[in-house]
Amino acid sequence: MVWSITSGLELAGTRFLWALRKPRGVADADVLPAGFQERTDGRGLVTMGWVPQIAILAHDTVGAFLTPCGRNSLTEGLLYGHPLIMLPIFGDQGPNARLMAGRKVGLQVARNEDDGSFDRHGIESAVRAVMVEEDTRRVFVANALKMQEIVADKELQERYVDEFVQPLRSYITDGNSSTAAETWY
Incomplete structure (x- = not known):
């Protein structure tokens, strides 16, 4: 999963801050692909510690929020009117992501219909659609701001x-x- 996200972020070419929960039993040096941080230096930052998510989301420079769509993170992202890049993993995240995709506040990362997996191209496509492609971004931002009015x-x-x-x-x-x-x- 981590490798698909890193490759997708790298391919998308956008700026990012990624708060990554380090997988158990994996050495720090093995969490990210070799050279990833060097290749994304100046446009991306990965931190494996706690981050003040609400303070980050409140910042004006945040263009979108890649979220698994748990209730709390979803509410926090919408509270600040950010369009969503949705990557649900389990529990309520799938239904939440489908609901938000239906309201066009963002885009769910494409999944393989047979096994539910996703790849770097799905990450890249979703990130670019929400962050770069002006026509889709405009729709997602407008709808996220409408949801912000309700959540706030x-x-x-x-x-x-x-x-x-x-x-x-x-x-x-x-x-x-x-x-x-x-x-x-």
């Missing part, structure tokens, strides 16, 4: 929570509290 609207988010909690409270106060409590455990 605190009153709207509080209303959603209230609308979710109210029926639960009604259920408990209607004399069904033991059944409700059993349902939650």
Whole structure:
């Protein structure tokens, strides 16, 4: 997986900051392909430590966010109106990515239909479509900014929570509290 991403980023030719979680059991020298950092020097930075993701996403120079589309990262990326390059791996990430692709806030990295794998060309294509190709980028940016309005609207988010909690409270106060409590455990 790491090798496909590195090759795709290198082929795309765009600037990047990559917070890479080092795979277990792999020596530091073996994480990235030989010469990758030298070939991308001046336009790319790979860090294998913790990074302040929200502070980075808040910076004006960020052009897009390559994300697996977990709920938290997805929300953080949209909070700052960034178009997405989506690379879901497991859990809720696939449905989240399909939903965001349907809303045209970014592009999901193409996968092999037989085994779900992706390659450097899929990474390159998605990065270039979201970051470089003006026609597609314009659409993704506009739609990401529309989603930003929704995600950043605190009153709207509080209303959603209230609308979710109210029926639960009604259920408990209607004399069904033991059944409700059993349902939650």
